[in-house]
Structures are given as structure tokens and as C-alpha cells.
Amino acid sequence: xxxxxxxxxxxxxxxxxxxxxxxxxxxxxxxxxxxxxxxxxxxxxxxxxxxxxxxxxxxxxxxxxxxxxxxxxxxxxxxxxxxxxxxxxxxxxxxxxxxxxxxxxxxxxxxxxxxxxxxxxxxxxxxxxxxxxxxxxxxxxxxxxxxxxxxxxxxxxxxxxxxxxxxxxxxxxxxxxxxxxxxxxxxxxxxxxxxxxxxxxxxxxxxxxxxxxxxxxxxxxxxxxxxxxxxxxxxxxxxxxxxxxxxxxxxxxxxxxxxxxxxxxxxxxxxxxxxxxxxxxxxxxxxxxxxxxxxxxxxxxxxxxxxxxxxxxxxxxxxxxxxxxxxxxxxxxxxxxxxxxxxxxxxxxxxxxxxxxxxxxxxxxxxxxxxxxxxxxxxxxxxxxxxxxxxxxxxxxxxxxxxxxxxxxxxxxxxxxxxxxxxxxxxxxxxxxxxxx
Numbered sequence: 001x002x003x004x005x006x007x008x009x010x011x012x013x014x015x016x017x018x019x020x021x022x023x024x025x026x027x028x029x030x031x032x033x034x035x036x037x038x039x040x041x042x043x044x045x046x047x048x049x050x051x052x053x054x055x056x057x058x059x060x061x062x063x064x065x066x067x068x069x070x071x072x073x074x075x076x077x078x079x080x081x082x083x084x085x086x087x088x089x090x091x092x093x094x095x096x097x098x099x100x101x102x103x104x105x106x107x108x109x110x111x112x113x114x115x116x117x118x119x120x121x122x123x124x125x126x127x128x129x130x131x132x133x134x135x136x137x138x139x140x141x142x143x144x145x146x147x148x149x150x151x152x153x154x155x156x157x158x159x160x161x162x163x164x165x166x167x168x169x170x171x172x173x174x175x176x177x178x179x180x181x182x183x184x185x186x187x188x189x190x191x192x193x194x195x196x197x198x199x200x201x202x203x204x205x206x207x208x209x210x211x212x213x214x215x216x217x218x219x220x221x222x223x224x225x226x227x228x229x230x231x232x233x234x235x236x237x238x239x240x241x242x243x244x245x246x247x248x249x250x251x252x253x254x255x256x257x258x259x260x261x262x263x264x265x266x267x268x269x270x271x272x273x274x275x276x277x278x279x280x281x282x283x284x285x286x287x288x289x290x291x292x293x294x295x296x297x298x299x300x301x302x303x304x305x306x307x308x309x310x311x312x313x314x315x316x317x318x319x320x321x322x323x324x325x326x327x328x329x330x331x332x333x334x335x336x337x338x339x340x341x342x343x344x345x346x347x348x349x350x351x352x353x354x355x356x357x358x359x360x361x362x363x364x365x366x367x368x369x370x371x372x373x374x375x376x377x378x379x380x381x382x383x384x385x386x387x388x389x390x391x392x393x394x395x396x397x398x399x400x401x402x403x404x405x406x407x408x409x410x411x412x413x414x415x416x417x418x419x420x421x422x423x424x425x426x427x428x429x430x431x432x433x434x435x436x437x
Contacts (some may be wrong), residue, residue, distance in 0.1 A: 002422070003049055004029040005042045006057035006380070009403055010064050011351040012369040016303055021347045022369075023399035026058075031376045034422030039372050060382030060416060061393075061406065063350070064369050065124025066323040067357025070223070070262040070283035070312025072129040073140050073153070074098040076114045078316035086229040086292050089317060090162075097316075098132060099165050107136035111143035118149060119425055121321040122379035122415045125150035125357065125367060127223055127260055127283070127312075129195055132156050132166045134176040141184045148420040150377070152221050152361060154193040155180055157210065158201035170209035177210075181217040189420075193221040199248035200236050207252040214254065221258045221361075223283075224249065227271070228263035229294045246271040255280050260360055262312055263288075264302070265295040272305035281360035282307055284352070285314035286329035292317055296333050299342045310357035323353040324410040331407070346403030375421050381406065382416035389414060 008027040013019030028045035030038040030052070038045055046054070074097060081093030101107040118126055130137040130153045137155045144151040157173040158166055168176075177194060185192035194214045196202040202210070214220050227233055227245050242248040246267075249255050257279035264282045267275075275282065284297050302309050311326045312318075319325065327349035334341035342348075358368025367377045383390035389409040396402035418425050 001037075001049065001052045002031050003045055003052045003054045004031065004057055004062065005054055006062035007060070008039075008062045008370055009350065009399060010369040010371075011347060011355050012371050014355075015345070015347045015351050021350070021400055021403060025399065027062075029062075029370060029376070031422050034375055036370060036372050036374050036376050039370065057380050060380050061402070062370070063122070063379050063381060064354040065367065065377035065379055065418065065420065066122050066353050067310065067361065067363075067368065068118065068123045068126040068313050068321070068323060069260055069281070069310045069357045069360055070129070070285055071118070071126055071315050071318075071321065073114045074101050074110060074131050074136070075316030076110060076117060079318075079320060081316070082291060084292070086232055086294060086317075089292055094316060095163055095166065099163060101131045101136040102133050102165065104135045104139065107131065107133065107139040108143070111136070111139040114140070115143045115147050115149055117321045119147060119418050120415065121323065121412045122381075122418060123321060123323065124377040124379075124418065124420045125361065125363065126152070127193065127221070127361060128153035129223070130154050130156055132158070132168070134180060137180055138183070141190050144190065145188050148189065148423060148425050150189040150363070150367070150420065152191040152193050154195050154220075156195045156197050157206060158197045159203050159206045161201045162197070168206075170203075170205045173206060174209045174213050177213045178216065181213070181220060185217055185220060191219070191221065192217050193223050194254075195222075196224050196249075196254070198225040198232075198236070199240050199242075199245070200232060204252070207249070207254065211253045219258075221260065222254050222256070223260045223262070224254075226261040226264050227266045228289075229292065230266060233266060244268055244271050246274055250274065250278075258362065262314065263294065265289055265297055267298070267301065272301060272307055276306040279308075282309050283312035283314075283360075284309050284330060285312040285318055286326055286333050287319045288314035288317035290329060290333070291319060296337050297330075298337075298340070299334060300337075300340055303342065308356070308360050309352065310360045311352045322410075322412050324407055327353055327407045345400065346405075346407050347400060349407045350403060376419055377421065378419050379415050380417040381410060381414050383410070383414045
């Protein structure tokens with residue numbers, strides 16, 4: 001048993017339906033074999049468990065681990081390709097880098113960099129766009145398993161419009177995906193996702209193969225892109241001869257409760273109704289949408305339709321793996337939408353970065369907040385003494401104000417320690433700074 005003593009902030013209930021922040025300023029968590037057994041005031045827990053080891057985290061804030069619902073592993077070195085719309089950015093920045101993962105040694109290097117970057121940012125769970133190359137997907141799953149990351153991922157497939165070295169055939173896509181699923185799905189903390197890159201680059205036969213793979217790997221996920229850029233949407237409707245972008249997937253039986261669609265910046269009313277009816281989720285990626293000039297996300301319309309929304313970093317069109325940054329950008333987007341924007345507080349941002357992502361990935365029975373019965377997936381935020389975040393937190397007007405300041409200012413350099421299933425997995429700073437008493 002380990003007793004953690006900390007200022008604990010989390011969002012077990014949905015603030016978009018009126019719930020508030022749960023804050024324990026002098027809280028305690030009793031963790032046994034990676035599970036949270038008790039939560040309450042530290043004094044009460046210490047009185048009940050006087051002999052247990054205490055980890056002192058009071059010089060900082062303890063938050064649930066982040067859940068990133070859309071991020072591209074092969075693009076970790078492609079961050080910062082500014083000044084281009086989506087399709088040009090893909091051709092000039094992303095796809096050349098993705099093609100390099102045909103080199104297995106290079107893929108292993110990128111996989112390790114990618115997983116380390118997520119952990120450094122406080123992300124403990126991620127839905128990841130894998131590689132077009134099966135061996136590179138193996139490299140990702142191996143790197144995630146080595147460090148303990150909760151990961152849902154798979155092979156990305158396309159058979160048209162992209163560069164030819166990223167194309168496949170439907171039968172090969174199915175066979176390689178089935179083999180990867182047999183190796184990794186349900187092994188440790190890994191799950192398999194079927195990933196057509198987007199319907200613009202996937203023929204009907206390839207999307208049918210994806211549907212077969214999703215059906216045959218029980219409990220698998222589907223993730224892809226939708227309604228990101230106006231030019232892309234027009235191209236999809238024309239090439240796919242589809243009344244809507246969503247229909248280009250839905251008619252192939254690729255939209256269900258285990259589907260997470262990235263972006264959806266420009267949805268139709270009918271698409272939102274259908275997404276809500278199927279139980280599919282949307283990954284909101286605000287820095288990517290801003291960097292590529294894709295548009296301002298209509299959160300109000302998603303909420304009104306009952307569509308589940310969580311946050312994604314969308315590295316590498318996004319500007320880094322930190323969901324603190326994505327949360328802040330999500331706030332900016334809603335501010336810029338004026339009267340159509342949804343007023344967001346730090347509480348909403350924490351929910352979108354944690355519990356909402358856990359629900360979208362059907363992991364909310366295990367993670368997403370720091371309640372008894374959940375796994376201890378957490379980060380300890382400990383700003384450097386004398387830095388701006390450290391100074392403003394000292395003068396915060398309560399927990400809600402402190403959380404707003406955290407999302408305004410925090411970066412991966414403020415993440416001092418990260419745990420997955422109760423095991424310290426490292427961060428951008430040494431876990432040795434955690435004190436025991």
C-alpha cells in the first residue's frame with residue numbers, strides 16, 4: 001500500500017451538464033497494486049493507515065493522467081510545418097516523414113521518441129494513428145508496452161491519391177491488420193484500432209476490408225478523419241459520390257460506439273444527428289485546426305446534438321503533445337466564436353482532457369478521474385520555484401482559479417512525475433523529486 005498526500009483536482013462528472021470540479025486541498029489517496037482503494041482527507045486516511053508509506057506531493061497539484069484521442073506517431077518530427085492548408089501540408093510535411101518508417105530501425109527510434117513525448121506531457125492513455133507499415137506498428141506497440149502506456153492503435157491504410165509507397169491492397173490491409181491484432185489486441189494495455197487514413201485516400205474495396213477487420217477483431221476500434229477542411233470535404237463528396245463525409249464511412253459499417261473521428265470542424269446537421277445515434281465520438285484538435293487554417297470547432301452544435309467530444313493533440317499538424325496547450329487553444333476557439341462559442345472554464349478543459357477521453361475510449365470504468373475503484377493513472381504538476389505558474393498558483397483564488405491558471409500556463413516542463421497503474425513511468429523531470437515520509 002502507498003498513501004499519496006496531495007492537492008487533488010479531477011472531474012468525475014460532466015461539467016457540461018452542470019457538475020463542478022472535485023478538489024481536495026489536503027487530500028489522500030490510498031493505492032494498492034495500482035488501484036485507488038480510498039480517497040479522502042489525508043488526516044483521516046493517515047489515521048486509518050498509520051503504518052503505510054506516504055508519498056508527499058503537497059508541493060504541487062495531482063491530476064488524472066491525460067487521454068489523447070487523436071495523435072499521429074509517425075509525425076512526431078513533423079511538428080512545426082506552418083503556413084500550409086491540410087492537403088498541401090500532408091504532401092509536403094507529413095507524408096515524406098511517414099514514408100521513412102519503412103526503415104524498421106528508424107521506426108523504432110521514432111516510436112521511442114513518440115511514447116516518451118506523450119509521457120513527458122502527462123498523457124497516460126492515447127488513441128494513436130499508427131504507421132502505414134506493419135513492422136513500424138509493431139515498433140509502436142513494443143515501445144508503449146515497455147513504458148506501460150495505455151494505447152489503442154493500428155496500421156494506417158490507403159490505396160489512392162497518397163504517394164505510392166504508402167499504398168496497400170485490400171487483402172494485404174486485412175491480412176496485416178489481422179496479424180497485428182492477433183499479436184497486440186488485448187495484450188497488456190494495448191488494443192487494436194482499424195485506421196483508414198481518410199475516405200479520400202481509401203477506395204470502397206479498402207473500406208470494406210476495414211469493416212471486415214473491425215468485425216473480425218472483436219472489441220477493436222475505428223479511427224479516422226472527418227470534415228477537417230472545406231476543400232477536403234468537397235473532394236470526398238465528389239470522389240466518393242457520397243451525400244456527406246460521414247456517409248462515406250457509415251455505408252461501410254465503420255461508424256459505431258467504438259469509432260472516434262478526428263476534427264469534424266464542418267459537420268452538417270444530419271451528420272451530428274447520426275453521430276449521436278451511433279454513439280461515435282469526435283476528437284477535437286484545436287491547435288491543428290488553427291495551424292492549418294481549417295476552422296473553428298462548433299462545440300455548441302456537438303453538445304446540442306449529444307455527440308461525445310474529447311481532446312486530441314493531432315501531432316504533427318498540432319503543435320505538440322501537451323493537452324494543456326490543446327485545452328487552452330480549445331478555450332480560445334470558443335472565445336473567437338463569439339455568441340456561438342461555449343464558455344469554457346478550467347473545469348471543462350480538464351474534463352475534455354481526461355474523463356471525456358476515457359469515456360470515448362470506453363475506459364471510464366478504469367481511468368479518467370481519481371476515484372476509488374479506478375486505476376492510479378496520474379500526473380504530478382510541480383512548477384519550478386520562481387516561475388510564472390508557480391507564482392500565480394500561490395495567489396490563486398481557490399481550486400477553480402488554480403485550474404484555469406494551470407491550463408493557461410502549464411507545459412510538459414511542469415510535469416514532475418507520471419504514474420500508470422500505480423507505477424512511476426517517468427516524465428520530463430526526475431521522479432526522484434517525489435518525497436516520501
